[in-house]
Amino acid sequence: MGNLLSTLGMSSSALGVNQTAISVVSNNIANMNTEGYSKQKVNLGALFLDLPIGNNVLSQAKTNAGVEVINIQRYTTTFIGSYYRDQLSEQSYLNKEQQAITNIANMFDELKGQGLDTAIEDFYAALDNLNQYPNDKTARINFLDAAQTLTNSMNKTANNLNDLKELSVGDGESFESLKNSEIYTSIQAINQGLEDLANINSMLSRSQTGTLENNSLLDKRDQILNELSKYANFKTDIKDNGTVTLSLDGTKLVGGSNVLAKFDVQTATQYDDYCTINGIVNTNESNAVIMLEKSNGTIIPNINKRMDTGIVGAILETSSTQEGVNVNTVLEELDTLAQTIANVFNELQTREGAFYIDNVGGTIQLSNANLEDFTIFTANDGTNNITASNITINSLLLEGDGYNKIATAYFPDYDPLDPDSVDLNAVGNADNIIAMINTKTDNTSAAFDAIGNISLSDYYSGILGRITSATTAKTNEATAQNAVVSSLDTKTKEQTGVDLNEELTDLVKFQTAYSASSRVFTTCNTLLETLVNLGL
């Protein structure tokens, strides 16, 4: 076959191959900024005709048949693997946790504005003023205003915390609220990822390795796996043909082209009903419960504990557990603070021997009639259980001349049966207010037991200290992990990314080969023409 026609064939195949190579280069350049795209490279091979090779050079040369594309190779790296995804999962988890705690810390930012600490201090300052002017209307109203600012400030902080919690896991009751929550969106994203993965698996099993199509499917597969690993750390098992089996704690989620199990998320109320119907002991503490629904119909209830990685793990941890510094623990501590404030001051306000000011026909006098009704702090929902979100000022003190009902005076030797044990004209007696001021330093009374017999400010400082140090710790952890992932990212990009210079070199290389081949083609053509003309 060592004739002109075969040379013409060789050069024409070279033209085709170089054209393919240029199209791969062009694809690389087109995707140089595509996230997750891996550089592809055309591997060329010399083509030989399948003929017995003789021992003379001429017949050997005759077996040369030009060039062929062996495959289109996709650049991969050892880092795109389970290790990278583990780190990615950890990074998402830490960043989510850091975000959650930073949100809380911002709420308590005393340096930026009027926080609870200022409110507590202002409350004591108002008490001090009231001690100085116990029978002065302005001092009394100032005190009630300061107390109201304190309760409003607690309400606001508690509501903000509850909003944060609702935003992550819903309110536990309404499905509408769950639907707007982060956990719901995350679970939807995971389910979408599982379906996409099953589709990719199905296409991968049908496509031929080493082709452009196969390479682009593998890129997509890796992207889906990376995306999924941000939500939770799933276990992946990659088969030879590139398909992947995904599982969580031994439960297969995707196998081949099928989604074997899907996630479902329910409100706490829905889950409670489910438990009642199915006779399961409900140990759930979260507002949102994640279930796993297998394609064969079986349901694995409440897998919250198993979802302890990635974004989902962080959401559940920061909004559902009673450990560490999170929305729940901070809310609980605020509730304790609110209860303590109410107990301490209500107890002093209504104790025996305490007297408020009463206006009897124009002259002011002391009185203790119905004193037990005039507690300072109450719950705004009528319950007896005071929390940070419902603490408020007794409306009896706010309406009309209710400000007079603040028990400023105190007679330690008061005996209800002995009218001489109290001087009803002593409207300048502020001993009860002094006792209230003393709660700044004297925290031995039983009302302070709940916060460990320390002052309100110290207790609040403790909360603040825990929040700030947890924020520092989480920020440091997240920063360290971000550095790990970012260095892995850079390495991956270095090894699989498109480099423009490389592609342009290839372009020039293949262009030259193409031009040269076409010159060979023209030359052959001329030769053939010469031959043809020879016959004429």
Add this chain to the structure above:
Amino acid sequence: MIGRVSSSAINSTLVGHIQNNYLDFSKLTEQLSTGKKINSILDDTLQSVNIINSNRQLGKIDIWSANIGSLTNEIKQSSETIELVMEKGQRAKDLATSAANGTSTKDNLISTLTELDNIIKSVVDMANTSYNGNYIYGGTNTKTQPYSIQYGIDADGNPTDEIIGIKYNGTAIDGDWKRQLEISDGVFETANVTGMEAFGECDVEPVYQADGVTPVLDADGNPTYTENSNSGITGDLIDFRNALSDTIKKLEEQENLPENATQAEKDAIGAEIKACYDSISGLLDGFDDSISQMTTVNSKFGTVTNKLEMSTEALSTSKLNLEEYISGIQDLDITEAISQWYTSQTAYQASMQTATSIMSMSLLNYM
């Protein structure tokens, strides 16, 4: 593939560097524009807690300083009042001294009595001084006038304008009379003394028959009185007044003696007048005691004022220390920050410049 570099890797690294530099730059800019190193608790969580605690302490110090100011003023007012009462007491004592030497005429004594009544009225007015709308000598009965003048009655029980007593209406000396203000954590300083301690009282009531309206009369047909209490300068003033009016009465009797009065009768009235003068001179020691009691009370005020002055000094020292401490944590060293700011600005600009020149550089430029 080892050692391979790709455009996308370089691009993302460059963007990362630019962002880091920008972050530094904007942080320093914020610090410079606020003058503070720590603007949010997230800037430095641990030091922030220290700042918050120190600010809280500063707030307390402000309140205590205000309280000390208020205490000092009230005490100053109380002390001035007591000094005025002492002057009046001294004047009354001088009047008593000159009345006791027995050389004054009846008219002299009557004008002395008029002056004494005025002294009594102004002493009561002074004891009823108020500060910030509250009576200072009434203990905790800050809205009731601490002292009221009691007037006598005539034989029919109708009130006359004769002063018979000075009643104290404030908190009793063994009651809860203290008004206190906080001057440091859990330490309270008393702002007042009771009028009882400073001026005493002389509570006198007419004696009535069982119906409570008709006065019980003595042998001469005059109403009778009971004295419930007698102490301090107010007691002395009333005693002096009683002795003085007794003396005037006796001098009147002497004048009204009939022409034909026997020597025995003249001697008897003379002896009675002498007894009256004696009882006036017997009051002089009482005045001395009452004035020295007021001096004691006043020196108490002095002691408290000194103590408050010391507290003020201590408070302003700790305020200064705290402010210095906070400033050390929070305030920016401007010189250092400005030079850092310029450095970070240069770094930011340099990173942008290198990024653009590297990113725009490729074989493309030479094709």
